[in-house]
Amino acid sequence: MKTYTLREAAKKIGVTARDLKQWEKQFAGSIAVPRTTEGARIYTDELIDRFRHIRTWLESGRHPREVAEMIKQMGSQPAERVNEPAAQVETAVMEGEIIDVPRLLHQGMPYIAEQLAACLKDDIVDALKQETTATVRQAMDEVKGRLDYIEEQTTAAAETVRRSLRDYEEAWQQKTEQLHEHLETVVAFYQEEKARQEEERKQLEQRILEREKAFRELVLSFRQTAASISDARTRANKWWKFW
Numbered sequence: 001m002k003t004y005t006l007r008e009a010a011k012k013i014g015v016t017a018r019d020l021k022q023w024e025k026q027f028a029g030s031i032a033v034p035r036t037t038e039g040a041r042i043y044t045d046e047l048i049d050r051f052r053h054i055r056t057w058l059e060s061g062r063h064p065r066e067v068a069e070m071i072k073q074m075g076s077q078p079a080e081r082v083n084e085p086a087a088q089v090e091t092a093v094m095e096g097e098i099i100d101v102p103r104l105l106h107q108g109m110p111y112i113a114e115q116l117a118a119c120l121k122d123d124i125v126d127a128l129k130q131e132t133t134a135t136v137r138q139a140m141d142e143v144k145g146r147l148d149y150i151e152e153q154t155t156a157a158a159e160t161v162r163r164s165l166r167d168y169e170e171a172w173q174q175k176t177e178q179l180h181e182h183l184e185t186v187v188a189f190y191q192e193e194k195a196r197q198e199e200e201r202k203q204l205e206q207r208i209l210e211r212e213k214a215f216r217e218l219v220l221s222f223r224q225t226a227a228s229i230s231d232a233r234t235r236a237n238k239w240w241k242f243w
Helices: 006-013 017-026 045-059 064-076 084-091 101-107 109-227
Strands: none
Touching: 006 017, 006 045, 017 045, 045 064
């Protein structure tokens, strides 16, 4: 079963959405419009047919109480047996017809303005939707293009940074290797120099010991020689006592 929204039903009946809401409230005891879980009204072909009869009866000057009673009768009888003049008027109403001639004769320009607004509203809304959609799509395309450009620039910048870091790492590694080689050379030279100085120190100590030994031997020999000299000399002349 096909269903319609409030706007679609109003357009098919040839009235405004405000009229439908008012009739729904006015004839709440005779007609009920189901709603979705979100509260949106749901109209069927049967409901639209009943509201078309309501429109016809009210415009023919019937009292609302009489209209309510006729709605109840319409619900309990086949549609073709409910008030023949109303059925004849209904057949003359084309689907999607908006201009109501009896109302036009009674209300004049305000009604024409209302009907024109009702006719143009959907077109204006659709045009605004299309324009808004196109604008939003264009803005999204521009944003996407900008994001793509930023991503490209970011990728290029990241690649440049990685390349610079890689070059710096290679240069630093090369400098570090050269520094290690230099340090190894310095350490080897230091060790060689230390070993050489140690060897020279040992040789010097050995020469000092040898000279000290020779000096002691010389002193001992001198003393022995001096002891054998004649005791005739005076003590004052014994210069070797100095030793």
